Amino acid sequence: MAMTNRPHALMLAFPTQGHIKPMMQFAKIVSARGFHVTFVNTENMHEKMLKSGSIQSMGGINFETIPDGLPPQHGRTSQIDELCKSITNNCSPHFEKVIDKLNNSADVPPLSCIVYNGVMSWAQKSAKRLGIPGVSFWTASACGFNIYISMPLLVEKGYIPLKDKSYLTNGYLEDEISCIPGMPTLRIKDVPSFCHDPTNYMYEFVETQCQAALLADFMVVNTFDEIEGSIIDTLRARIPVYSIGPVLLSVAEETDGLSASIFTEETSCVKWLDSQEPHSVIFVCFGTMAVISERELVEFAWGLEASMQPFLWAIRADLVRGASAVLPVELMEKVKGRGLFVSWAPQVEVLSHPSVGGFLTHNGWNSTLESICAGVPMICWPFYAEQQINRTYVSQVWKIGISMNDYVTRGVMEEMVRKLMKGKEGEEMRRRSAELRDSSIKAVKKGGSSYNNLEKILEAMEGRKDI
Structure with missing residues (x-):
C-alpha cells in the first residue's frame, strides 16, 4: 500500500504507565493492520520510555512530543492533580501544532482519525474540526467508567459528597448503593475516594473528562464481554462503545509484541x-x-x-x-x-x-x-x-x-x-481464574467478541464504515 493511500491514526496517550501501556499495545495492533500511526507523547514521558527501551520495541510507529506544561523536576505522578490540571490547560494548542505539521507534510498520509485517551477528551474538538472520527480509548475498566459518569446520579441521590470527615469512620462508607445502571449493589467505599470531596480537583477533572468522553464518535474499552459485557451494554445507551481487550493478548496475536514499561525490568x-x-x-x-x-x-x-x-x-x-x-x-x-x-x-x-x-x-x-x-x-x-x-x-x-x-x-x-x-477458597478462585483466562484468549481469537469488535472499529477509524 502506497504511503499516501494508507489510513493514518493519530494517537494521544495520557502520560502515566497505566494509560500509556494499553495505548501502545493498541497502536501496534493498528499499525499491524496497515495504518500509518503517529503516537503523541509528552516530552517527559517520551524521555522515560527512551531510557527504559520501550520505544525501541515500537517499530513502525512514528512519535511526536508535546510539552506537559510542568518543570522538569516536578513529581508528576506523585502530584497527579497538578499533572492533570497542567495537561488540561496547556496541551491542546501544542497538539494542534502537531496536527498542522502532519497535515502539511508530503511524507505522511492525511489523518484518518484521532484516538485519544478517555481523560484527554479535549482532543475530540480537533477531530471534529478536521471532520474525521474521534475515538475515545478508555484504558481502564468499564465498571470504572460507569462509576464516573454516574457521579451526578450519586450526588442527586445524596450518596456523595460526604457531609464531613466523620463519615469516613462512622460506618457510612459501608452503606449500599443500588442505583447505578448495569452494576450490582455496591458500597459507598467502592466509589473512588476523590469522589467523596467535590473540592478535590480530581473530582472535577474526572467528572468533566468522562462526561466529555461521551461526545466521542465512538469509544473503545480495554476489556472483554465475558467479564464486563453487561456494563458495555448499559453504556451503549449513552455512546457507541466496543470492548476490544485484552489488548495485551491481541498485540501478541497480531505482532511480535512489545515492552511498554517506563521502568527497566529486572528479567533475572x-x-x-x-x-x-x-x-x-x-x-x-x-x-x-x-x-x-x-x-x-x-x-x-x-x-x-x-x-x-x-x-x-x-x-x-x-x-x-x-x-x-x-x-x-x-x-x-x-x-x-x-x-x-x-x-x-x-x-x-x-x-x-x-x-x-x-x-x-x-x-x-x-x-x-x-x-x-x-x-x-x-x-x-x-x-x-x-x-x-x-x-x-x-x-x-x-x-x-x-x-x-x-x-x-x-x-x-x-x-x-x-x-x-x-485454602479451599483459593483453589476455587484458581479454578475460576483459569476459566476467565480461557475466556480472555477466546475473546481475541478470530470470531471472538473482541476480535469482531476490533474489525468493526478499524473500518470506522479508516472512514470506510459508520458505526
Missing part, C-alpha cells in the same frame, strides 16, 4: 522463578504510582515471611512515602532464599510463569487484566481512582480474589496469603 527474576515449585510463589507489586507508609511496608513483609510461601516483590525506589524502602535486617535474613526483591519485574512474564500462584496487587486495570489473562487469583489492596471498584468486581462479582482491609497488619497479610495459596 524469571530464572529464580524457574527454581520454584508450580503455583507456589506469591507475586507482589503495587504498580507505578501507589505509595505506602513505612509501617505498611514492614507489615506486608513480616506477613509474607510468616506465611512461609516463596514470594517475589517488586519494590520501586519511590514506593514508600517520604522515605527509602528499607526492610529490617532480621527479616531479610529470615526470607533469604525464599523471598526475592527487585526494583521492577517483567510483570506479564512473571504472572504467566507456572511457579506463580497468587498476586498481591493494587488492582490497577492493567495489573488486574494481566492477572486474569494469566489465570492467577489476586489479593486486592487498592490505592486510587477506580481501583476500589476493580477490587469489588475481582472479589465479589468474578470471585477470583480476596479483598484485604485498608489497614494492613502482618497477621492479616499472613492469613490472606495462606487462604489464597493453600
